[in-house]
Amino acid sequence: MMFEELLEQFRQLGGTAQNIVLREGSYGRGVFPQDPSKPILIHIPENLLIPVSMLTLHGTDLVVREDARIPENIRAFFASYQKHLSWGAGVFTHLLESERSWCQLPEPVKDKMISILQADLGNNPFDISNSTKLINRYYLTRAIGYASSSFGQDGHVMPFIELINHSKDGGAYKSHNGIAFDGVYAGEVFANYNPLFDSMKLFTQYRFSAPSKTAYSFPIRLICGDSFIQVLRNIADHQFIDGKRYPNVLIADKGVQLSYLELGNCSSPRACRSSFLRLISGTPIQNPNEVFDQLEAHNRNCLISLLRVLQNHQGPMISELQSAVFNQMETLSTYWGSDPL
Template sequence: MEINFQNLVEIFVELGGIAENICLRKGELGRGIFPVDTSRRTKIMTPKSLLINLNQVGICHDEIYIKDASQFSAKEKNFLEFNYNHAWSGGGNICSAEFLKYVSTIPESIKSQLLGCGFMDKALLNSCPDENRVLKRFVDERVVSFEGNSVLASIWDLVNHSSFAPPLRITSYGVETPPIEPSSEEILHKYSGKNSPVSMWKKYGFACKCIVAYSIPFSFNIGNQELSISCSGQLGLDPKEKANFSIVGDTLSIKSLPVGCLSNGLPQQNFKSILSSVGLSVDVANRLFPKIREVNIKVRHYLIDSLQEPGFGAKAELYKALMYEIELIENVSNG
């Protein structure tokens, strides 16, 4: 079935979607969405009726299909399956497979470093690039959260990421691109609210400049203080998590700690705020933060040295992500 982007958009609109003033072309980030008329606003809205639950996507003989299509009309089903098979065979499967192949063949010493830093988890590091795992990776790179479910949103998912763009909008009607003023620039949105260069590489397979970098796991004693401080090294908090730190026994346990940022004063001010909330002085924070900063810079340099060279593909993107994180951490002052 041959169909161009404009035909796809026409069917999308016929099925209830909104696709105003958009075209598909290549830009600095590869294939992306651009305005047709630079004097008008653009908008994409994938309606609730066209959202596919993550668990309803299957693959057979290298073709994506919807497992239970009872909620869709025949035309909706055909559109959705064609749309994702087009993305799959158009390079999406190759990108996902190459990422999984790279992480599965990383030397064990580097795997241990990535695991110890909290940059990767065992399940992902040990993933084999078979058809089903490649499909899972392909889908995971494209899902959004809607009414508590992870879903795929057609057409909208062609919009590329920028850490400095507004986030997508979730409404009762569906998933929308953020409202922006008319421009000749590519339409972009922020994929996730608290992304870091390494977390973007882990989730999406590419490196990009971000606003913040998070600390690796650490544990420090506080001299003559009764408390010690530990960090579990999460790459940001899950939206469902309400508390970022707690006292566990004689340890102040922090889940996720910004250690690098475009705002050079924010990480240490955040650290001071956490410590002061449990009665620890600014002096303790000022003494510890430089150590945390130094450990985080060293471990990233060590990983870069272990990679030996930038390489290409997923390895090159990991290399860049680590460099971006070092830049963010070095931007932060100690005092």
């Protein structure tokens, strides 16, 4: 089934798709504008956002479960879309090959990654022993969190929008009566899959290397004289102060815990140290500038130690991980000075 035929079915079911074509780009298949002088627009209404909890494998096809409350015409569209543009059109094969390479990483590399990136990897990160885990990888990389009026909060698969490749300078998804993506693009259309992800998180989530505008600390507990500071890597745990996003802070037993800590920011190089000094002010932590420097040094040393392990091995996934480490180090280096408190 041709791309245009599926677009027409999508439109007949209430979707909007304007000025888009599918072509080969710098990262393989991607979305391009038909006319670069005009904006593109894709809008997926709620009725076409299928919750991942309603999907299953039927043989080798990804389909809507029989007991799901989804109309037959939408089921048919979803099955055709998955067969001709997504799961059955190379996505399954790519996921399988990628996960095999991931799981076959040398043991020293796995051990080093777990010691540094446990917060990103979760439990049993190198096990794809059954098809369910492979499907979950698909959901993790292709679905978006959305609270629909019919099905509540869940991950939802995004027809056509999921075909857009990632860039740190890409556009943002818009959530209003469904999911939309728009903008004017001279060449390939790019989305920023998650502007909160740093390069290492992008790699562990999507298995590819890409630059990021931000870099967060790896988890660490650092003794600071008679006190200590513990930094986690939970970037979803945050607060807003004067309209700016900060980690949550817990003070107890002469120690301080931060839910995360940004150490590099390409858009605002002075913000990282300034934010840290603001958060630590009034806590038991003494010499906060020195502590910040120690945290920076710890993260650089973690990445260097990972590179030392990687230099003994070869392979596509090794190369991708090396690239991710260099991207992380580059962003970590993007900080200087501090803004006035």
